[in-house]
Amino acid sequence: MKKLCLGIESTAHTFSVGILDFDGEVYSLINDIFMPEEGGLHPALVREQHLNNFMKIVNRALSVAKISVKNINLIAFSQSPGLGPVLKIGAWVARMLSQVLVIPIVGVNHCIAHIEIGRLKCSIEDPLTLYVSGGNTIVSAFESERYQIFGETLDLPIGNMIDSFARDAGLQHPGGPKIEKLALESKKYIPLPYLVKGMDLSFSGLYTSAKKLLVSTDFNKKYNLNDTAYSLQETAFAMLTEVTERALAHTEKKEVLLTGGVAANKRLQQMVEYISKEHNARFEVVPLKYAGDNGVMIGWTGILRYKAEGGHEIAETIIKPKERMDQITVPWRSEN
Ligand code: ATP
Ligand code: FE2
Numbered sequence: 525m526k527k528l529c530l531g532i533e534s535t536a537h538t539f540s541v542g543i544l545d546f547d548g549e550v551y552s553l554i555n556d557i558f559m560p561e562e563g564g565l566h567p568a569l570v571r572e573q574h575l576n577n578f579m580k581i582v583n584r585a586l587s588v589a590k591i592s593v594k595n596i597n598l599i600a601f602s603q604s605p606g607l608g609p610v611l612k613i614g615a616w617v618a619r620m621l622s623q624v625l626v627i628p629i630v631g632v633n634h635c636i637a638h639i640e641i642g643r644l645k646c647s648i649e650d651p652l653t654l655y656v657s658g659g660n661t662i663v664s665a666f667e668s669e670r671y672q673i674f675g676e677t678l679d680l681p682i683g684n685m686i687d688s689f690a691r692d693a694g695l696q697h698p699g700g701p702k703i704e705k706l707a708l709e710s711k712k713y714i715p716l717p718y719l720v721k722g723m724d725l726s727f728s729g730l731y732t733s734a735k736k737l738l739v740s741t742d743f744n745k746k747y748n749l750n751d752t753a754y755s756l757q758e759t760a761f762a763m764l765t766e767v768t769e770r771a772l773a774h775t776e777k778k779e780v781l782l783t784g785g786v787a788a789n790k791r792l793q794q795m796v797e798y799i800s801k802e803h804n805a806r807f808e809v810v811p812l813k814y815a816g817d818n819g820v821m822i823g824w825t826g827i828l829r830y831k832a833e834g835g836h837e838i839a840e841t842i843i844k845p846k847e848r849m850d851q852i853t854v855p856w857r858s859e860n
Contacts, residue, residue, distance in 0.1 A: 528591065529598040529830075530582070530621070531823020534614025535606025535634045536659055537565055539574040541585040542820030543596070546827050548644050551589035553813070553820050554581050560697055571609045578617050585819070596625060598835070600826020603631030604847035606659075611843040619841055628835030630826040634817075635660060635849040636671055638810075640828060641821035642781045646808035652777040654768045654796060657784030657816070658683035658698070661725060661764070663771045664849065666857055671849045674771040675723035682760060683786045685727040689756055692735050693749055703753045704789050710754035714747055718759055723770060725763050730756070761792045769799040783810040785817075832856040 526545040533540040537558040543551040556577050558570045586593055601618035602611065615631070622629035639653050652665045652674075661677035680688070683700055690699020714737065717729035734756045737743060743752075772780060780800040782793060787809050800807035814820060832855040 525595065527597040528595055529600055529823040529827050530585070530596045531632075531819040531821070531826055532599070532601040532614045532618050533634070533817050533819045533822045534574060534610055534617075535602045535817065536610060537570055538817040539578060539581055539614070540817060540819035541581050542818055542823045543585050543589040543591070544820055544823050544827075546831070548824060548827075550820050551591070552585045553818055554585045554588065555818060556581050565607070567607045567609045570607065571613060574610060574613045578613065582617070582621075593621070593625065596621075596627060598628055598630065598826060598830055599625075600630045600632050600823050600830075601841075602634045602637070602822050603841065604633050604844035606634060606845055608843065608845045611845055615841060615843050619838060623838070628830060629838070629841055630830050630835050631841050632822050632825045632829065633847060633849050633852050634822070635662060635664075636852065636854065637821040637825040638783045639664065639671060639781065640825045641814045641818075642783045642808070642810040644824055645811050645814050646781065648779045648781055648806070648808050650777060651779040651781035651808070652768070652772050652775055652805070653781040653783060654764060655784045656682045656764065656782070656786035656792070658687060660784060662849070663723070663767050665771065665775045665777055666854065667775065669853045669859075671854060673848065673850045674774065675725065675767040678721065678724050678726045680727040680731060682727060682764065683784070685731050685760065686756070686786070689731060689734050693738055693752070698785075700786060700789065703757065704791065706750045706753035707757045707791065710748075710750035712747060712751040712754065713758060714751060714755040716755050716759045718763055720763050720766055723767055725767060727760060730759055757789075757791055761789075761795050764792065765795045765799055768796055769803070772799065772803050772805060777805060779806045779808065781808050781810065783815050785815065787815045788812050828856040
């Protein structure tokens, strides 16, 4: 039997367990996603849900994979970055399993995992990556032993910004897919603040202005919600595309990878594909099952690190809620 890894994702609203072998073949992936009834993510409520459910998720992943927990050879977990109280649960479950089973444990940076699963699933070697989700907006590529950050948000992450706007418009979480649908019904662009500072992005001015449109006396007279959704998307995605294109020109990478939950958006895919073609770069979107938060990406990145330098000591498995991906070396990759 091939060696198996059980990967645990627990940085925010998703508690997920993936089981895969050391060659990257996936045996199971089970997600449990916290859905707020109203407002944003309350770490205490997310933690409660994850604490109540983790064993069910682990057991379901084992039963779908048709294996016993005794067949697992490695435990990987998301160690950084994320919400402290939520990260702690994944770390605690991972430490427990590793100690009970007497098998190695590896802590993984969640953002790096988003890139590594893309490299695996899209058979892509050395991409410039645009990682866009509820909690992150990062343009990154491998250089000088690390995944360097070429551009990022200075305030609101893109997914969070769209979700907040959707909530203001009375739509339920997650707002991203609903805004995408509404935007398809419009071609009327309302000018909104476009803020790119150097290589970084700021979405708070855009958000505030879009929110004001919803309560203006012109709303449902001169323009409607579809037009607002369209204008919000066009502005935000043009900003993302501009920064991605400049990073592509600078790094001269020949592949572009789009990942994170917002990668599901067809309009964003279209815009990033366009600039990739302009630069003769191959464009790939991570399959949606693996683009959002998932335990398989954590497992795969754990396998890569384990193969390169073995497991972590238990003392090294403390959570690091603020750790950036460019603070970590990537020993399994070499310079091209
Ligand atoms: P991370 O922890 O990496 O920040 P996350 O917790 O936000 O991730 P993901 O599953 O990666 O989880 O992303 C969820 C986000 O993706 C939400 O903000 C959601 O609105 C957004 N999203 C999903 N589908 C679409 C879409 N079609 N268009 C725009 N946004 C989308
Ligand atoms: Fe994520």
